[in-house]
Amino acid sequence: MKLEGLHHVTAITGDAPRNVDFYSRVLGLRMVKKTVNFDAPDVYHLYFGDEVGTPGSILTFFEFPGAARGRAGDGVVHTVQWRVRDGAALDFWVQRIQGAVREDGLVRFDDPEGLTHELVAVDVPDAPLVASHPDIPDEHALRGFHGVRAYASDPARSAGLLRTLGFSGAGADWTAAGAERSGALTYDAPPEEPGIPGAGTVHHVAWSAADDGELEAFRGLALQGGAHPTPIIDRQYFHSVYFREPSGVLFELASRDIGFDIDEPRETLGQDLKLPPQHEHLREQLEHTLTPLGI
Numbered sequence: 001m002k003l004e005g006l007h008h009v010t011a012i013t014g015d016a017p018r019n020v021d022f023y024s025r026v027l028g029l030r031m032v033k034k035t036v037n038f039d040a041p042d043v044y045h046l047y048f049g050d051e052v053g054t055p056g057s058i059l060t061f062f063e064f065p066g067a068a069r070g071r072a073g074d075g076v077v078h079t080v081q082w083r084v085r086d087g088a089a090l091d092f093w094v095q096r097i098q099g100a101v102r103e104d105g106l107v108r109f110d111d112p113e114g115l116t117h118e119l120v121a122v123d124v125p126d127a128p129l130v131a132s133h134p135d136i137p138d139e140h141a142l143r144g145f146h147g148v149r150a151y152a153s154d155p156a157r158s159a160g161l162l163r164t165l166g167f168s169g170a171g172a173d174w175t176a177a178g179a180e181r182s183g184a185l186t187y188d189a190p191p192e193e194p195g196i197p198g199a200g201t202v203h204h205v206a207w208s209a210a211d212d213g214e215l216e217a218f219r220g221l222a223l224q225g226g227a228h229p230t231p232i233i234d235r236q237y238f239h240s241v242y243f244r245e246p247s248g249v250l251f252e253l254a255s256r257d258i259g260f261d262i263d264e265p266r267e268t269l270g271q272d273l274k275l276p277p278q279h280e281h282l283r284e285q286l287e288h289t290l291t292p293l294g295i
Helices: 016-026 087-096 155-164 212-224 277-289
Strands: 006-013 030-037 040-049 058-063 077-084 101-103 106-110 116-121 145-151 168-170 173-177 182-188 202-209 239-244 250-255
Touching: 006 016, 006 040, 006 077, 006 145, 006 250, 016 030, 016 040, 016 058, 040 277, 077 087, 077 202, 087 101, 087 106, 087 116, 116 145, 145 202, 155 182, 155 212, 182 202, 202 212, 212 239, 212 250
Parallel strands: 006 058, 077 116, 145 182, 202 250
Antiparallel strands: 006 202, 030 040, 040 058, 077 145, 101 106, 106 116, 168 173, 173 182, 239 250
16 A cells, blocks of 8 residues: 555635636646635635546645735745656746746746746656647646655654655655655755745645545554544545644645546536535525636
8 A cells, every 4th residue: 555646736826817827828737627615615726637637637726816925934835846758848848938947857937926836857657647738749748746845844853754654765855656656755944934824835735545445544554653634534526634744744645536527527627617515505606706717
């Protein structure tokens, strides 16, 4: 039993239309689900990924309209890393994205609200997770997550729990690898300024488990490692367990056995507003109050 790398990363936006424009039009991801925050149904929860929203490709955003820009600090993921095919893909992206910077083996840029991304040219056996986009050749498209970078003042505090959960590594560099996919977790020294939650910051990072059986088993390991995991929570498109690891990063373990086509066909993913059953009675209200996306 191994975690199959990353399942998804969830961040915050204060401007859903601009967010959709950047991640769909510029980065070429497919919006695979337009729904609401389960715990605050008056705000969007938007999901982007490959053509079907495969775990390992899913970047999601809670929209809090008008939210001020935040700042990553100790205990917070500050950079999302994506895989691309090769140096030619890096050349493509540094020209496509305004403000992008090319460095050895990667391209770095911020989204419109300051969330940092790195595109990394790596050769891995994992299947590429690609979305189709008319302006982006398939050979240059994003190919799923490579990992995340988080701030931690003392990453050694996290080593015991990470090993218990099956991560390999030491010090600041860790990997969760299963039979099909892997994902990296890298800790960096934090800035002096404390973090501020807000637009452009990461809320949590989710690691990929197979099903409820694995979630229960990993939940037991998290308890054994000193964490305080939640019970399994139904998120409609996957089931989840949440806890903070010792460096402060909010971890989620999410199952990959359900998927985004449970309530709409794959051909039309992301087109219609989908609501959890418990919030369906709010549809008329929400359709009038949620931010128009212009799509």
